[in-house]
Amino acid sequence: MFLVSFLVLNTADNPRQLGNNIFQAGSIAQKYNCQLTRMDFQQEEGLMSCLPLGLNQIEIQRGLTTSSTAIFVPFTTQELFQNGKEALYYGINALSNNLIMVDRKLLKNPNGLILGTPGSGKSFSAKREIANCFLLTSDDVIICDPEAEYAPLVERLHGQVIKISPTSTNYINPMDLNLDYSDDESPLSLKSDFILSLCELIVGGKDGLQPVQKTIIDRCVRLVYQTYLNDPRPENMPILEDLYNLLRSQEEKEAQYIATALEIYVTGSLNVFNHQSNVDINNRIVCYDIKELGKQLKKIGMLVVQDQVWNRVTINRAAHKSTRYYIDEMHLLLKEEQTAAYTVEIWKRFRKWGGIPTGITQNVKDLLSSREVENIFENSDFVYMLNQAGGDRQILAKQLGISTHQLSYVTHSGEGEGLLFYGSTILPFVDHFPKNTELYRIMTTKPQELKKEDE
Numbered sequence: 001m002f003l004v005s006f007l008v009l010n011t012a013d014n015p016r017q018l019g020n021n022i023f024q025a026g027s028i029a030q031k032y033n034c035q036l037t038r039m040d041f042q043q044e045e046g047l048m049s050c051l052p053l054g055l056n057q058i059e060i061q062r063g064l065t066t067s068s069t070a071i072f073v074p075f076t077t078q079e080l081f082q083n084g085k086e087a088l089y090y091g092i093n094a095l096s097n098n099l100i101m102v103d104r105k106l107l108k109n110p111n112g113l114i115l116g117t118p119g120s121g122k123s124f125s126a127k128r129e130i131a132n133c134f135l136l137t138s139d140d141v142i143i144c145d146p147e148a149e150y151a152p153l154v155e156r157l158h159g160q161v162i163k164i165s166p167t168s169t170n171y172i173n174p175m176d177l178n179l180d181y182s183d184d185e186s187p188l189s190l191k192s193d194f195i196l197s198l199c200e201l202i203v204g205g206k207d208g209l210q211p212v213q214k215t216i217i218d219r220c221v222r223l224v225y226q227t228y229l230n231d232p233r234p235e236n237m238p239i240l241e242d243l244y245n246l247l248r249s250q251e252e253k254e255a256q257y258i259a260t261a262l263e264i265y266v267t268g269s270l271n272v273f274n275h276q277s278n279v280d281i282n283n284r285i286v287c288y289d290i291k292e293l294g295k296q297l298k299k300i301g302m303l304v305v306q307d308q309v310w311n312r313v314t315i316n317r318a319a320h321k322s323t324r325y326y327i328d329e330m331h332l333l334l335k336e337e338q339t340a341a342y343t344v345e346i347w348k349r350f351r352k353w354g355g356i357p358t359g360i361t362q363n364v365k366d367l368l369s370s371r372e373v374e375n376i377f378e379n380s381d382f383v384y385m386l387n388q389a390g391g392d393r394q395i396l397a398k399q400l401g402i403s404t405h406q407l408s409y410v411t412h413s414g415e416g417e418g419l420l421f422y423g424s425t426i427l428p429f430v431d432h433f434p435k436n437t438e439l440y441r442i443m444t445t446k447p448q449e450l451k452k453e454d455e
Ligand SMILES: Nc1ncnc2c1ncn2[C@@H]1O[C@H](COP(=O)(O)OP(=O)(O)OP(=O)(O)O)[C@@H](O)[C@H]1O
Pocket: 116, 117, 118, 119, 120, 121, 122, 123, 124, 125, 362, 415, 416, 417, 431, 432, 433, 434, 443, 444, 445, 446
C-alpha cells in the first residue's frame, strides 16, 4: 500500500490559454473516472512539489496498491545508452526521448543492415553514421556506391572518390601487390588466387578454368612479378598487359586461348583495368563509385573492388584497426551469383578481420532469395529498420518475432523513424536531422533540394 500525491501542472502563455489547458486536462482525467481538484490557496506549494526537487509540500494523499502505483512510474522504457568512447549516435528513443548511443563493436558480431522503402532515409542514416565515425573513431571507411551519391560527403571529409567506368580516368590496377601483408600466407599466393578468379570470370564458360589453364596462369603470375619483387618500386608494378604478353609468349595453345580472351581488357575497348593505379586507395575514407560500370564490366569491377576491400582489411588487421564497409543498394550484388557469394563471405568472415560491414537495401525479400543469402540476414546483430512495405512487414514479424505494436513504428513512418535492433534489444527511434546545416546539404538526395543547391 502506498500513499500517493498526484499533481498535474498546467502552464500557458496567457490566462485564456491556461483556462483552456486546465479544462482539457480535467476532461481527460474525467474520461478515466478521476476528478482533478484545483489547488486554491496552495498554488505555490503545488508548483514547488511539481519541480524535480524531491520535495512534496501537498498533504493530499491517496492510498494505492503496488500495481496501481506502478502505472505512474514512467521509467520502464528500454534504453540504449553506452558511455564508451566509440559509441555513436543513432537517433532519439521514441518512447523516452533519450539519446541512443551505441558502439557496434561491442556486439557479438558487428554486421549491420539498414532496411527501408525508397526515400525512407537509408542512405542518409548510413552517411550520418559515416560522418559520426569519421569524427569520433579512427576506423577506416570504404563505400561501395552504385548511385554516385556519396561523393559530396566523402570529398568534404577529404576522402578519395574512385569512379570506375569505361570512360573514367581514375584507375586502379588489379595487379597491385601489397608486400606488407603480415599474414602467414605469402602475398604472391594470395594475388595468384585473385588473378585466377579474375581469369575464371573472363575466360571460364560453364565449367570454369581447366587444370592446364590454371597451371599456365599461375606460372605467368609468378613470372610477371619477378622484376617488381627484385626491385619493389611503384614503376615496376606489372599491369594486365604484362601478364598478357607473358601468356602470348608461352608455348601451349591454351595460353594463346587465355591471352585472346584477355585481349579486350588489355588493348580492346574494356581496358579500364590496364593502367597503373593513379588514385589514393590508402585514404582513410574511400568511395568506389560504380554507377557507370557498364554491364560488361560489372562483374570484373565488383571483383576488383572486393579485392581492394580485402586488401585493406588485411592491412588494417595487422595494424589493429577496424574497417567499416558500406554496401549501398546491396540487392544489386545479391542478384548475381558470384557477387552474392562474395557478399555472403564478407558477412561470414569479416568480423575476425576487424571488419564492420553494413548492407543497405530496400526489401527484406531480397535477403531471403536463397538459403545462402539468408545467412546475411541471420548474421546481422545490428538492424536499422526504417519504414517497411506491407509484404516485408509480415516477413519481419515472423522472422524476427516482433509484436504488432512494435511493427507500428515501421508502418507509414516518416523519414528517419523506425526500429533499431541491437543484439536482443529492440527500440523505436526518431532522428530528425536539422535541415539548415552544411552536413544536411551534402547528405540529402532530394532532387528539389539538390537543384536549389546547384542554383
Ligand atoms: N533522419 C533524417 N532527417 C531528416 N531528413 C531525412 C532523414 N533521413 C532522410 N531524410 C530525407 O529523405 C531523403 C531521402 O533519404 P535517402 O536518400 O536516405 O533515401 P533512401 O532510403 O536511401 O532511398 P533509396 O532507396 O531511393 O536510395 C533525404 O535526402 C533527406 O532529405
